[in-house]
Amino acid sequence: MDFDYSPKTKELQARLLKFMDDHIYPAEAAYAAELAANTEAGKRWTPLQTIENLKLKAQAAGLWNLFLPVDTAEASGYHGAGLTNQEYAPLAEIMGRVLWSSEVFNCSAPDTGNMETIARYGDAENKARWLKPLLEGKIRSAFAMTEPDVASSDATNIATRIERDGDD
Numbered sequence: 001m002d003f004d005y006s007p008k009t010k011e012l013q014a015r016l017l018k019f020m021d022d023h024i025y026p027a028e029a030a031y032a033a034e035l036a037a038n039t040e041a042g043k044r045w046t047p048l049q050t051i052e053n054l055k056l057k058a059q060a061a062g063l064w065n066l067f068l069p070v071d072t073a074e075a076s077g078y079h080g081a082g083l084t085n086q087e088y089a090p091l092a093e094i095m096g097r098v099l100w101s102s103e104v105f106n107c108s109a110p111d112t113g114n115m116e117t118i119a120r121y122g123d124a125e126n127k128a129r130w131l132k133p134l135l136e137g138k139i140r141s142a143f144a145m146t147e148p149d150v151a152s153s154d155a156t157n158i159a160t161r162i163e164r165d166g167d168d
Contacts, residue, residue, distance in 0.1 A: 009083070019057075027050055064105060065135060067081075067088055076118075110143040
């Protein structure tokens, strides 16, 4: 298998590295200060304006929804970068250099997996209600589970059963 980066990946790497240098790294102090202030004020989970401002810049730079593969883009009616996992991996590595930067590019979990799932399996109503605003970065999503016998959030460990409760 050829592991050389495609010209498309190399071009996106260069643009992403420049964005990181120009916008993400310089914003790290502002991010930390805003997060600390929100936490102190009891608003730890309030969206940070630092990230929201950077999202607009990432969209304008064409560095938005880079994770969105071709098949999911077709299913969603939106366009991402149309990359394979092999092409996306070096971009994810760059974004991973700053803990929160993948959110700036709308490429953070659990949103990415949830967007792909809704795009592939959601009906038109759920795509309009949830997928569209997720792809636009207007809302965030979540994944939650609990298993009494497993101390992790590994979804492959889910075990289900049914119990009769009454006569219904």
